[in-house]
Amino acid sequence: MDDIEMDTTAFPLLSSRMKNLETPATIAMSMRARALISQGKKVISLALGEPDFKTPSFVIDAAYQAAKDGNTKYPPIDGIHSLKKAIQRKFEYENAIRYELDEIMVANGVKQILFNALTATLDAEDEVVLPAPYWTSYPIMVKFLGGNPVYVMCEEQNNFAMLAKDLRAKISNKTKWVVLNSPNNPTGAVWSKQTLLAIAEVLREFPHIWIFCDEIYEHFVFDNQCHYSLAALAPDLKSRILTANGASKTYAMPGWRVGYAGACPSLIKAMMKIQSNSTSGACSVSQAALEAALTKGDEAVLEMKQAYNRRRQKVQAVLSVLPGFTCVAPQGAFYLYPGIKGCIGKTSKGGCLIGTDDQFAQALLEEMYVAVVPGSAFGFSPYLRLSYAADEHILEEACDRIARFVLQLS
Ligand SMILES: Cc1ncc(COP(=O)(O)O)c(C=O)c1O
Known part of the structure; x- marks a missing residue:
């Protein structure tokens, strides 16, 4: 179950402490993306900070062995x-x-x-x-x-x-x-x-x-x-x-x-x-x-690192030349955080006024089916966070859709 938004009618039954507990905006964006996927849309989500790689098999074997050995x-x-x-x-x-x-x-x-x-x-x-x-x-x-x-x-x-x-x-x-x-x-x-x-x-x-x-x-x-x-x-x-x-x-x-x-x-x-x-x-x-x-785990980590590095370079190369974007080359993790100041005040092809990074992310999702997280979620606007922990072909398609979206802003 991903939907953890609260039913406010049930609020009296919950503790007052719960009023201070927010849902992370990264999860909120993924939930919106999933809703579109369930309607049959071909959404690409770069919203979650989760490696796309499988856990190395020797790790799974060690866990299996531990369970068999009674470490339960x-x-x-x-x-x-x-x-x-x-x-x-x-x-x-x-x-x-x-x-x-x-x-x-x-x-x-x-x-x-x-x-x-x-x-x-x-x-x-x-x-x-x-x-x-x-x-x-x-x-x-x-x-x-x-x-x-x-x-x-x-x-x-x-x-x-x-x-x-x-x-x-x-x-x-x-x-x-x-x-x-x-x-x-x-x-x-x-x-x-x-x-x-x-x-x-x-x-x-x-x-x-x-x-x-x-x-x-x-x-x-x-x-x-x-x-x-x-x-x-x-x-x-x-x-x-x-x-x-x-x-x-x-x-x-x-x-x-x-x-x-x-x-x-x-x-x-x-x-x-x-x-x-x-x-x-x-x-x-x-x-x-x-x-x-x-x-x-050293070898497995090195392989993942090399793959992340290739993806980072590819995505950064596309985003850094988009009109209205700034995109410093990030040197770690698996995220890019491009600035979109130059896109603010423009209108998308679908007629959405881009006044904030939230509106940018919303319009990108609805018009191009690409989920990214607006900088507002991280307290720093107007930016977007893109996770490149995704297959290279998927990233290419995502970059292509983002580029088309930006080039059509007027
Ligand atoms: C900076 C940072 N710290 C901690 C975590 C959570 O780590 P864990 O899965 O070990 O709870 C994340 C997950 O996105 C993260 O980005």
Whole structure:
């Protein structure tokens, strides 16, 4: 069931807390696309941030074997020991961060890691500083938990990186967390070492702040760029940093619902307490799958990365020359975030006035059957987010339809 919009007539039966819980706009756009598909329209959806690849078969085999071996009991709250050891090795060799086992926990994805961490730490009116454009779940969760999101605008002319001076301007004595996300959803930006070092310099001034580093796209970095973990660049801040990662993107495993974090033992313990009362921990079979992926997944990741890179170049080449578009080459993740300022105020062939990126996305869907997410969903307009985690032929067709739509604007 995808439709999670609430029946407002049932509202009195729901908690007042639910009034603060929004549906991510990315899901709303996919739902619109599905409605058109069910009417027989040939919709191409570039709206969801989901790898199109299948989970590597050796990962599936490891899960099957785990189930056959009887690994089907309740798992330890913080994760299966051998998986935690594999995560420890991963952090050490790939990220140059040494986490002890009591500094590591496994959960049902980075989403649950974030939810655990915020639930464990946020009091009413606490502020969480987020990069904007942002992954939709960050502000939604913050508001649901009674906190206030505060946005640092990451401008296109700075390649959508967060500038240290802009971060400093948004920190107050109410700030509880600063969230960093590189490679970034929705922009595909990869923040440089200099950018992160400058951010670390600011964070040193504010010892009351936790730092959430969402590194879920770390393996998809292009053009000889590197991914840097803040906890490695600024080891003096490590005890305040939560480094989050997961299997969904790296190993094409979003449905397995498994992710993990490294953080100081007191935060991990608090998060475990929450997890023990909500999900009891991540699915045991998925944990076996993640362990196999972390241990033997390098080749599969490289293949996916090469495919993403080819697609990125193709789509960017088309979008960057469209009239009214700006499209910096993103260096990571699997998204493009073109600006469409030059299309605002125009009218589509179907007679729709394009006053906002919402209207652009709506008209593109209705007239060309291509689903993309408007920048408004990520707090940064007028832009569009396109996911290129789709087959190359599908992407070619999508680009062709987008180009026709734009060229027909008047
Ligand atoms: C930046 C970012 N963090 C976290 C997630 C969710 O990850 P998971 O599937 O591990 O819950 C996503 C998914 O789109 C994401 O884009």
